[in-house]
Amino acid sequence: MDTTKKKTNPIAIVFLVIIGIFGALQLFSRPLEGKAVTGKIEAPKEVISILENSCFNCHSNQQNLSWYDQIAPVSWAVNKDIKRAREVLNFSEWEKLSPAEHQGKMYAILNMMQSGKMPLHEYTLLHPSAKITEKDIETIKKYTLSLSSVSPSTQKKLETPQTLSVVSTPASAKLPVSPNGVQYTPDFKNWKVISMSTLFDNSIRVIYGNDIAVKAVETENFYPWPDGSIVVKSVWKQQALPDGEIRPGQFVNAQFMVKDSKQYQDTEGWGFAKFSGDELHPTGKTASFAKESCIACHRQLAEKTGYLFDVPMKVNTQKLIQNLQKK
Amino acid sequence: MKNTILILLVSLVSLTACSKENNDKESELVRAVFDPGNLKFISNSLNPKKKTMSALYGNEKALESLSKENQAPGAGTVMKLVTWRYHDNPQYIGGTITGELVSIETVQADHLGKISYDIKNSLAQNNSPDKEERVDYFMSYRPVSRP
Numbered sequence: 001m002d003t004t005k006k007k008t009n010p011i012a013i014v015f016l017v018i019i020g021i022f023g024a025l026q027l028f029s030r031p032l033e034g035k036a037v038t039g040k041i042e043a044p045k046e047v048i049s050i051l052e053n054s055c056f057n058c059h060s061n062q063q064n065l066s067w068y069d070q071i072a073p074v075s076w077a078v079n080k081d082i083k084r085a086r087e088v089l090n091f092s093e094w095e096k097l098s099p100a101e102h103q104g105k106m107y108a109i110l111n112m113m114q115s116g117k118m119p120l121h122e123y124t125l126l127h128p129s130a131k132i133t134e135k136d137i138e139t140i141k142k143y144t145l146s147l148s149s150v151s152p153s154t155q156k157k158l159e160t161p162q163t164l165s166v167v168s169t170p171a172s173a174k175l176p177v178s179p180n181g182v183q184y185t186p187d188f189k190n191w192k193v194i195s196m197s198t199l200f201d202n203s204i205r206v207i208y209g210n211d212i213a214v215k216a217v218e219t220e221n222f223y224p225w226p227d228g229s230i231v232v233k234s235v236w237k238q239q240a241l242p243d244g245e246i247r248p249g250q251f252v253n254a255q256f257m258v259k260d261s262k263q264y265q266d267t268e269g270w271g272f273a274k275f276s277g278d279e280l281h282p283t284g285k286t287a288s289f290a291k292e293s294c295i296a297c298h299r300q301l302a303e304k305t306g307y308l309f310d311v312p313m314k315v316n317t318q319k320l321i322q323n324l325q326k327k
Numbered sequence: 328m329k330n331t332i333l334i335l336l337v338s339l340v341s342l343t344a345c346s347k348e349n350n351d352k353e354s355e356l357v358r359a360v361f362d363p364g365n366l367k368f369i370s371n372s373l374n375p376k377k378k379t380m381s382a383l384y385g386n387e388k389a390l391e392s393l394s395k396e397n398q399a400p401g402a403g404t405v406m407k408l409v410t411w412r413y414h415d416n417p418q419y420i421g422g423t424i425t426g427e428l429v430s431i432e433t434v435q436a437d438h439l440g441k442i443s444y445d446i447k448n449s450l451a452q453n454n455s456p457d458k459e460e461r462v463d464y465f466m467s468y469r470p471v472s473r474p
Contacts, residue, residue: 107419107420107421110420110421111419111420111421114420141420144421189367189368190367192360192361192362192363193360193361193363193368193382194360195424195425196371196373196380196382196411196413196424196425197413197416197422197423197424197425198373198413198422198423199421199422200421200422204371204373206368206371206382206471208368209360214360217358217360218357218358218359218360220357220358234471234473236471236472236473238373244374244375244376245372245373245374245375246372246373246374246375247370247371247372247373247468247469248370248371248471248472249472250472251471251472251473251474254473277474278474279474280474301418301419302418302419304418305418309416309418309419309422309424310416310424311358312358312359312360312424312425313358313414313417313424313425313426314356314357314358315356315426315427316356316357316358316359316427316428317353317354317355317356317357318352318353318354318355318357319353319354320428320449321357321359321361321428322353323447324428324430324431324447324448324449325361325362325431325447326447
């Protein structure tokens with residue numbers, strides 16, 4: 001009897017110590033900041049039900065956390081994830097976004113789900129009921145694609161766009177600078193075009209690369225992209241000709257990605273910038289704006305091509321190019 | 328002597344290997360970037376029926392002719408229209424991106440204003456397009472608008 005008592009005592013002590021440590025940890029656990037629902041997302045019932053079940057716990061102000069999510073140290077990680085998730089996308093503050101942004105967010109959601117990046121694997125391990133099915137993705141896809149037809153941004157009538165010289169510079173000598181230090185330069189108009197693309201928002205895009213970036217593409221040396229690479233995407237609204245052909249219409253923005261692995265460590269070494277309208281107004285209020293917006297999608301969906309979406313496809317042969325480029 | 332034979336043998340092997348590698352290299356798939364030489368990007372287009380996107384490049388004279396909305400390219404004009412097939416972006420639902428290179432067309436006007444047209448096609452060239460029609464098509468482009 002005595003011997004067993006002696007054996008259990010140390011175990012009991014260890015147990016008590018662990019309980020004590022856990023108890024002490026709770027003192028350092030600050031509850032998640034409660035925020036009001038100012039404008040919940042509006043969508044068909046079946047869409048809302050998927051979002052509520054798989055996304056709302058992090059991407060909204062309506063958390064329905066399990067007891068183990070609220071115990072330190074798990075709660076620390078959970079609270080940090082939620083704070084970040086809300087910054088990127090918050091279904092409870094949907095009214096803060098424009099209809100065009102709603103559409104953009106839905107495409108981002110669809111892409112994240114389709115590629116299996118969201119909901120996070122770590123999350124579904126502890127919350128298996130949040131897993132999404134193929135059917136869920138189909139539902140989200142159907143709804144997202146239905147938003148495209150609503151967007152009226154294709155200009156049907158062909159107005160003569162302002163004709164400007166390809167190499168012209170803005171009238172003011174002062175070039176706009178993004179809050180993170182990326183400066184606009186009109187030099188990209190003289191760079192090589194690496195690809196062309198379109199997006200659901202009825203835009204047409206031309207992607208330019210500086211010499212370093214072009215060399216990286218051609219030699220497939222972009223794991224990681226060399227410092228000094230700059231890629232610029234110039235975006236226009238689509239303008240339809242009577243025969244259905246599409247040409248670039250009004251200028252929308254120029255999007256820069258500048259590779260500097262030291263300066264932009266938080267965003268995989270890329271400095272993001274967007275200069276919009278004829279004023280080339282830079283996007284972002286603080287230097288860290290890209291951490292909350294741009295990199296979230298680039299990191300999850302474009303990792304294969306060094307976080308760039310519009311790297312030319314690997315579909316042409318050297319022989320063909322040589323033959324076609326011959327004079 | 329032995330060494331000489333060895334060197335000869337090694338160089339023979341490496342030379343053959345090299346030429347084979349070159350052959351492989353030519354048919355190897357690459358990420359292609361079109362080199363317009365001293366021409367600059369002027370505008371582009373998208374043809375939903377053909378699923379192609381084209382980029383128009385030109386020299387200063389080309390830019391001038393298109394800006395002025397001239398009917399014909401002025402003397403000294405060089406323009407190239409590079410056409411690619413496009414696909415759904417493999418990394419993003421809701422986006423498309425250019426893929427295979429389809430053709431490179433060139434329109435030139437010499438110093439006397441005489442216009443020539445040429446097309447290099449990725450497929451066997453069975454129907455050559457009408458020159459007048461293509462020149463008119465080139466002249467329908469306007470330089471892109473931007474700050």
